[in-house]
Amino acid sequence: MTRVFISRDSTVLSLGANQVASALQQACESGGLNVEIVRNGSRGLFWLEPLVEVETTAGRVAYGPVQSQDIPALLEAGMLEGKEHPLYLGNIEELPYFKDQNRLTFARVGITDPVSLDDYLAHEGYRGLRNALDMSPQDIVQQVTDSGLRGRGGAAFPTGIKWNTVLNAPAEQKYIVCNADEGDSGTFSDRMVMEGDPFVLIEGMTIAGLAVGATQGYIYLRVEYPHAGAALNEAIEKAYANGYLGDDILGSGKSFHLEVRLGAGAYICGEETSLLESLEGKRGLVRFKPPLPAIVGLFGKPTIVNNVISLASVPIILDKGGEYYRDYGMGRSRGTLPLQLAGNIKYPGLFEAAFGLTLREILYDYGGGSASGRPIRAVQVGGPLGAYVPESQFDTPLDYEAFSAISAVVGHGGIVVHDDTVDMAEMARYAMEFCVEESCGKCTPCRIGSTRGVEVIDRIVEGRQKDMNTQLLRDLCDTMINGSLCAMGGMTPFPVLSALNHFPEDFGLDKASDAA
Amino acid sequence: MQDYHLQKNVVAKILAEHESMPGNLLPVLHGIQDALGYIPTEAVADIADALNQSIAEIHGVISFYHYFRQTPPGKNTIRVCRAESCQAMNGKTLEEHAKKQLNVDWHGTSADGEFSLEPVFCLGNCACSPSMTVNNEVYGRVTPERFDEIIANYRGAVE
Ligand SMILES: Cc1cc2nc3c(=O)[nH]c(=O)nc-3n(C[C@H](O)[C@H](O)[C@H](O)COP(=O)(O)O)c2cc1C
Ligand code: SF4
Ligand code: FES
Secondary structure (H helix, E strand, O other), X not given: OEEEEEOOOHHHHOOOHHHHHHHHHHHHHHHOOOEEEEOOOOOOEHHHOOOEEEEEOOEEEEEOOOOHHHHHHHHHOOHHHOOOOOOEEEOHHHOHHHHOOOOOOOOOOOOOOOOOHHHHHHOOOOHHHHHHHOXXXXXXXXXXXXXXXEOOOOOOOEHHHHHHHHHOOOOOOOEEEEEEOOOOOOOOHHHHHHHHOHHHHHHHHHHHHHHHOOOEEEEEEOOOOHHHHHHHHHHHHHHHHXXXXXXXXXXXXXXXXXXXXXXXXXXXXXXXXXXXXXXXXXXXXXXXXXXXXXXXXXXXXXXXXXXXXXXXXXXXXXXXXXXXXXXOEEOOEXXXXXXXXXXXXXXXXXXXXXXXXXXXXXXXXXXXXXXXXXXXXXXXXXXXXXXXXXXXXXXXXXXXXXXXXXXXXXXXXXXXXXXXXOOXXXXXXXXXXXXXXXXXXXXXXXXXXXXXXXXXXXXHHHOOOHHHHHHHHHHHHHHHXXXXXXXHHHHOHHHHHHHHHHOHHHHOXXXXXXXX | OOOHHHHHXXXXXXXXXXXXXXXXXXXXXXXXXXXXXXXXXXXXXXXXXXXXXXXXXXXXXHHHOOOOOOOOOOOEEEEEEOOHHHHOOOHHHHHHHHHHHHOOXXXXXXXXXXXXXXXXXXXXXXXXXXXXXXXXXXXOXXXXXXXXXXXXXXXXXXX
8 A cells, every 4th residue: 555645735725636636546546556645734835736745665755746637647657656757856855945944833734644633643743732631730831931932823922921811810711712813915824734733733722721721712713714624623523532622631530622613704803802702703893902811801701812823832842841942043032933935936835944034045045036037026024914025124034023123023924025016005005905994993093094094095106295195194104003902903004104115116206215 | 586484494493503602693694604605684683583682783793794795696606815915926917807707896796697706815825826716616826817717617517
């Protein structure tokens, strides 16, 4: 029996992976070849997908990108024995793009069968949970604090502090909520974990439950991710059936229950308080803080709200210790970040690396420059509320503080690349328009300000009273930053102002003010 | 428009299934839309009744979320991504092409009832922009030509 791996990741499916798998299946059946096709996650080298990896005596050998019509020739060439062919890539783990990573959270993604509990256990799965079951809640939280892990969902708040608050909030019932709303353009790391290694998220949430005394968890999943939902539900079912979830986890007498809930296409529901409203069955209006969700959260009870990657990083911290994780990174940005390269880039994909790489290294060494072959002009880091970074700042290292020093954000680690054909006034206008569409409507600066923002940008571009309207746009941004209740209104000015400051010529303004 | 009498049982069944679930409104709405393709106006009163909320509250929730719809969709729903990564790879051209080919604007349904066109902000497929989905299938690197091929396949598909 030869094991062959073809991904079930949505992006790989979008490139024809199912057709490749069924072509192989059919060819093997009619040729009497004994092959087991494993549908794994993706290793994240998307320009090589669909990838076909064959388990041979000499290790896993990859071919890609493979289309279904390539299958007969590949079999003919001896693919099942790992032989040469124009699509032959050798061992993926030897390619620099893969080899230079620090895969902690993504250690298994692209390697294992995502919904096989046996595979998970065979690849160091559930070791963190086993450790946690022998520890006091305080000690679990201490490990997370020691790791230096900061929330990967955007705001980069220290996870250990958040957990400690919930731990110390006395209540009959507490909740763990996983924020799987991943609405940011250019981000897909949450999706890849959920599709490629759902057990690691389940394990992380279970550990969180033990840490703070929460017996119920919810994964709030965006409706745009049906494949993630399927993988999660299948894995949850297996975890229950094998005693990893339920009323008596591995015979410890401790309980944790977990359920997936679907969102309904509202970006603002990624904001944590809006997400809680939505989970409670209401419109996703942002709540005033305080009280923090850690004290008064879901159904009024103390609640941990954490991003998928934050929670999926917990098992390795509990397995190898907080210090092991903290030893990666720079400054106050500890551990690793799954970076996501998207947009106009030659080698788009996901790679997990310790904090500290510069944007330039990421864009050119990993990304290979633009896909169009034209100069890269602007990159937006951290989703639609993140600033546009010009070439002059490409030497900034990926680090929360370094980015904040240039008025940018690392956010969720998504990087969207634009070449020199981009119209930055159009991108600024789009940022305002997005806010008009997606604002929850609770406060005026965001709700009305964004609509006014679109109008003012239009006037500047049309050349009507340019100076006055530019001043008006800056004032408006100021009001939104200072007067908005949440980061939707408070950060929409980031892409707008960065476009205006770094690319004034696109607005028909003088280039001179670049330094502003 | 369908006769609500035929749909009422489906709605009642979904409401019963979710009766004891905390925060059950979104799961109920998803259940109805999955079963019927949309949330009929008449269902709002039934939902309000079962959940002990006002019709205005339920309506407020439905209209808040982009995903829920109150009119029947076409046979297939096309969602085209309008977010930044897709824009960086000529997504605008795809958007315009889709509208022109189907002769609809966003949220419209083609005259033959085959396709509804919805905008979406990111499908998590940004590494292969521009992206779209048809029903639950994701498509990456969609050029106008590829769009036409994909659509032709769905049009040709026999139910
Ligand atoms: C408009 C808006 C959208 C957000 N979307 C997401 C999201 O999709 N996923 C996410 O994890 N956090 C998102 N956040 C951040 C959350 O509010 C919150 O900080 C996060 O879920 C906390 O988890 P963490 O500490 O693990 O990062 C968003 C915030 C805002 C203001
Ligand atoms: S800033 Fe916008 S999204 Fe945030 S609370 Fe105010 S209106 Fe709602
Ligand atoms: S921006 Fe289009 S799929 Fe993410």
